[in-house]
Amino acid sequence: MKLPSLLTLWNGFRNVLVRFPIQSIIVLLATGLWLATTYAPKESNQEPMEKMIILCNLAFTLSLSANLFCESRKYTSSKSLIIQVAVLLPAAMLYVFLEPFRLTSDTIRMVLSLLAGHLFVSVSFWSNRLSVLPFWHFNKALFLRFLTGILFSMILYAGISIALFSIQTLFDYRFHGDIFFRLFIVVSVGFNSIFFLAGIPGLPGGDVRSPLLETSYPKILKIFTQYVLIPLLTIYFGILFVYELKIAFSLQLPKGTVSYLVLGYSVFGILSYLLIYPLKDGEGNGWIRYFSKLFFWLMIPLLILLFIAIIVRVVDYGLTEKRYLIFATAIWLSAVSIYFSLWRHPRLEWIPFSLLVVLLVSIAGPQSASNLSRMSQQARLDKVLSSSDKGSERQKESIVRYLVDFHGFRTLQPYTERNLSEIEAAILREPQIKRWQARQQIRDSAFHLLHVDAGDVPSQMIHVSSQEKFINPEGFSFVYWLEYPGNEVMKEDIGTIRIKSYHSQLVITFPDQDSIELDLTDLASEMQKRYNDPAEKKTFRRKGENSDYSVPQAWLTIKASSKLHAAELRLQQLSFSAGDTAQIENQLFTRGFLLIK
Secondary structure, X not given: OOOOXXXXXXXXXXXXXXXXXXXXXXXXXXXXXXHHHHHOOOOOOOHHXXXXXXXXXXXXXXXXXXXXHHHHOOOOHHHHHHHHHHOOHHHHHHHHHOOOOOOHHHXXXXXXXXXXXXXXXXXXXXXXXXXXXXXXXXXXXXXXXXXXXXXXXXXXXXXXXXXXXXXXXHOOOOOOOOHHHHHHHHHHHHHHHHHHHHOOOEXXXXXXXXXXXXXXXXXXXXXXXXXXXXXXXXXXXXXXXXXXXXXXXXXXXXXXXXXXXXXXXXXXXXXHHHHOHHHOOOOOOHHHHHHHHHHHHHHHHHHHHHHHHHHHHHHHHOOOHHHHHHHXXXXXXXXXXXXXXXXXXXXXXXXXXXXXXXXHHHHOOOOOHHHHXXXXXXXXXXXXOOOOOHHHHHHHHHHHHHHHHHXXXXXXXXXXXXXXXXXXXXXXXXXXXXXXXXXXXXXXXXXXXXXXXXXXXXXXXXXXXXXXXOOOOOOOOEEEEEEEOOOEEEEEOOEEEEEEEEOOEEEXXXXXOOEEEEEHHHHXXXXXXXXXXXXXXXXXXXXXXXXXXXXXXXXXXXXEEOOOOEEEEEEEEEXXXXXXXXXXXXXXXXXXXXXXX
8 A cells, every 4th residue: 555645645635725725724724722721821711712722623523514615506606605604603692691600501502502503514515406325424434533633633642642652752752741641642633623624525516525425334334233333232122121021010119210111222223324324225134124124112111211211300400401402302202203213215315304403402492401490490499498498408409500500600699688699709709719619618518508518418628817927925924836636745834735626616624613614606607707798798808729718816705704713815817618507517627826814
């Protein structure tokens, strides 16, 4: 086999630039932006750039699908260019309106948008002038080119990495910066994308720069499907069918995890059907034709199991994005199974087109997964807020946590008179605050404002220290350094002074049997309230990148006295849970000076 010359490689690269100019620019932009993040200071805000990098993927697939659509219909270059630029608008809108690093619901929307973009590429070649087989071969070419690109990129990255490592080892030369990660970016985004574009076939009689559409069936696909996928599917179906009989005879409801098992079986089954589609009518392939028809009939009892499992969860716990998508997928699978079971000559392209519609419906609009899930959980919160039983308390915590994490702090505005937008803005404006810290503070503020007990759910630990480091012992006889929890024995001229920690109390016992108790719970609870109160929170001065703050010494001082003695605890450091009020005494750590007279 002849190795390609440099001229051949250059001509291939030039053809990609001419045939896919918009996509090449997007690849260059994504590669440059990702490389730029490796040079940016660690404390800088990378979210806008990271979001743009992710949306470059959507822009790439949308513009590529528009390019292929125009090419298959032989539009002029100017008309094709206008359409390709116009389809970039959804990616720009998502950049403006979505906050995927702050709201989980927006992250799901972005993932669904990326999947929809890939499906647009899949269906872009379709035309009612063509039969089903060219459409299948086109998608086969994309699929194999994608896998080949991943394989070649891995080999290229490994080869260059070994070469760079050899230079470092043999010549004692050290590359500056994260050279291996930057190499990964260039290969995985730059090389892999250009390589993929170079192998996209075109219609016969179309662009002369495009590779011809290969219509032969790869034997390796038949072997893989016949001897790997279909046997695994048979085992998978047997397990699920026996489980379905078990719950039918025992009259039990199915477990929630069965939803994922049925969906996994469906995905592999439809993938197998798609891979062997051209062979189902060939001679000697009766088993393939039998499987193609039987598979969709066998899906029906499993889909019944899937519907029961998801409906039970929705009735008990309301709708969430995950349950919405499972339910929508179940409806789609039912429609596909009925169509391919009853129609004599079903159209293959119905699968990607219908799935694309399901994704678009789920992404935006009043019927979207995000909107219906938010409304469902808000309705549940309305019901449980007025209840005080233990089960309702757990539901309150779960619903509030979901609404804050998935849809934002402001979704709780109907339940409080405080301005949540101002509270959230104040938290996000804190210097050097990290993404996870901001989310935890917003969540703890929500629990505090709605009087929701977070129970045993782990919460953020806050560390505060005194703004005053000078200790004036005037008026006191003794000064000790203490760490709580812990016990101390001090031998002085007056005798032995014992200090014991018991739960959240310090008990000081004097030689004359007099004693003083210092309770730390009230101080920590008051500090917790101040931390969760936006007005008081302004007094907290952030120290460094973690949840470290400095506060006035008066906030960290406890005084107590007896008939004979007096004590004052001036804490230098205090650590407490930001949101767990009930268990604060078990999550309390202090250190400071104890003054006694």
